Amino acid sequence: MKIEEILVKFGRKQRRRTLDHVGDFTGMLGPQSVYMGTIQGKDNHIVYGQVQGECEIEGTLVLGEGSRWKGNIRANSIVIAGHVEGDIHAITKLELAHTAFVRGKITSPVVAIARGAVHDGSIRMAKQTQITRYHERRESLEKDRDDKEK
Numbered sequence: 289m290k291i292e293e294i295l296v297k298f299g300r301k302q303r304r305r306t307l308d309h310v311g312d313f314t315g316m317l318g319p320q321s322v323y324m325g326t327i328q329g330k331d332n333h334i335v336y337g338q339v340q341g342e343c344e345i346e347g348t349l350v351l352g353e354g355s356r357w358k359g360n361i362r363a364n365s366i367v368i369a370g371h372v373e374g375d376i377h378a379i380t381k382l383e384l385a386h387t388a389f390v391r392g393k394i395t396s397p398v399v400a401i402a403r404g405a406v407h408d409g410s411i412r413m414a415k416q417t418q419i420t421r422y423h424e425r426r427e428s429l430e431k432d433r434d435d436k437e438k
Contacts, residue, residue, distance in 0.1 A: 319354060335370070353387045360392075 314331040317323055321337035328344050336352040341359045343349060349363040355370030362377040369385035376382060378396035386404035395412045 313350070317355075319352075351388075353385070366396075 312332065313334045315327070315329075315333035317333075317335045317337040317339065319336040322340075323337065324340045326342045326344070327333060327339075330346040332347040332349075333343075333345060334350040334352060335355045335357065338356045339359065340357075343357075343359070343361045343363060345363045347363060348365040348367070349361060350367045351357055351370040351372065353369040357370065357372045358374060360374045360376070361372065362379075364379045365381050365383075366376060366378045367383045367385065368376075368388040368390060370387070371389045373391045375393040376390065376395070378394075378398075380396075381398040381400070382394060382396040383400045384390060384402060384405040384407065386402040388402070388405040388407075390406070391408045393410050393412065394407065397414050399411060399413065401407065
């Protein structure tokens with residue numbers, strides 16, 4: 289699946305910061321699907337359904353809005369817009385969208401948390417790093433443009 293198709297699904301016309309460097313998603317779990325087990329590999333994956341299990345990938349993992357994950361996650365970059373119960377370890381960066389709910393320990397050198405995201409647990413980061421809390425300006429700009437056009 290092409291990144292442009294994923295961005296449309298996320299309701300974005302512009303690319304998200306973490307997704308700027310992703311080419312294609314080779315693994316996808318649809319919204320009506322349930323997966324139990326371990327996901328391993330070197331590809332980029334996007335999940336809209338439910339997963340119960342572990343994840344260890346050398347790539348990007350995106351949990352779309354409405355997705356549910358129960359178990360631990362480890363990936364290079366992770367974007368979460370759904371619900372996670374388990375520990376998350378992002379090698380490069382973790383981004384929690386405004387619809388994200390995470391219950392568990394977060395470990396990442398860079399963490400970006402949108403206003404509205406919920407995290408219940410601890411955050412472990414290397415020294416010399418900081419947590420970035422942000423308001424999704426891209427959505428606000430698009431809404432302002434839409435309002436002006438009406």
